[in-house]
Amino acid sequence: MEQEVTKRPGNWGITKRIASIKVNNDAMKIAEHFTQFLQPEFAGNDELRDEVFRIRHNVYCEELAFEKVKAEGKEQDEFDAQSIFSMIKHKPSNTYTSCVRVVKSANETELLPIEKYCMEAIQNTELHPSNFPREEIAEISRLAVKADFRRRKTDKFKGSAVGAINVPTYSETELRCFPFIAIGLYMAAATMSTDTGVKHVYVMMEPRLARSMRFVGINFVQLGEAIDYHGLRAAYYINPSIFMENLSPGFKCLYKIIQKEISSQLK
Template identity: 50%
Template sequence: MKQVKQRSFFEQASRIVGKNNKLGKLLAGYSKLREANYISSHFSSYLSPVLASNDELRKEVFNIRHRVYCEELKFEEENAEQLEIDEFDSFSMHCLIQHLNSDKFAGTVRIVRPQEEGQQLPIEKYCLNSITNRALDPTLMARKDICEVSRLAVPKEFRRRQMDNFEGAPTGVINQQTYSETELRCFPFIAVGLYFAAAGMALENNIKHAYVMMEPRLARSMSFVGIRFEQIGPVVDYHGKRAPYYINQKLLSSNLKPGFAKMLSDLRRKL
């Protein structure tokens, strides 16, 4: 509430003095800075990215994926080990988002990053024909320069109860949690945090081109914070209605709103 009142004060002050003079610009800039600091600090108060750099953490990744992709969505067969692993994991980087108050993991994402000839992105193996923008065809790129964001998963306990059966919720379209009213404001950022984690991993490894197959409504929800994916083909039936999207560092950095740009910067430092 205090943050809302402060923001309202600066908005009113900016309207009174105008935006085209020195004081108006100063007030507007200060307001944006406060908002940027608030968004990033609010996220980091409850959630933190964790690079899955050992077998124990990767097991957490694969277990969350089993719960979401095998048990809930039925995209893959369940197995006794309760671990969802595929052929792309051997050349992927994985990240988790940890809920600090409970130490539980609130979601996971990976970037598939080929290193050798013959190693493909999932989009190349299963959905290449859906890419109609041939200038951005990943098969034309050097293997070290491409990656794919995939297997984003948010477990049920980190989504609102009434949304548990909402189509798309397990993969980030709806991702709120009801531990407390204060924390509830932060949990819509889980999917954003996961995409930022993927972006951070790609940027830190100098990967130039990133691809993702996702629902158009998830792409639209990401555009709200300024993550503007470029659609490079039509919607196809691939685990639901999905389309191929592309993003690079320029597309990411040129559209991010200030608060989320700072959130990405802070998240990269933590990774």
């Protein structure tokens, strides 16, 4: 089963952070800060894909224990063979912060994770994957962000679930852009999807994360009631027209930057 990981509880503060900003006024600054410190990359070779699997192992196996620890330190599954991947790098440290994949389907034998493990979560019959050509559907999954890039300097209270970041390690400007790594990953995934002919995208995520995404205009359509799998998660749908129609003007700037980077690497 699939889920995006931004770490419960708190989703590393993304809800509060996004809700607190004046989206249209601050989004241009976010784009500026994001591109100053963070670099989206398409994982187009074995070396980069291994880095994806190591990030996933760090988050899914070592930190959250959703999966068993692997001796080789890489988390992989049956869907990786039909997937494309991207990551976001922290430029000053040359460290990869996070990763995401887009699982595609070439034929009826290549199910999406949501179809294999969570079909009961899709209660909207009009947007069911079976209604569309297989090559036009995909699923965004295995989104993972390393702990160091979810933590905020303000989380100093004892017992904080996300902990305090090492103050000298990152600047205030860097800290302001870290909560938007997940948004950047979804934008990278959107680019990988549209550039490879995908028209219908599915994702399993926490409803509160979906609500947070609405603050920037990423309006996922909920397909049914939330179910319990590593917490409360629901099935969501989005397509290119929904994505672009609702994306707030300021965050379109960030998307265009990420789109340009990923599209050039895909080519």
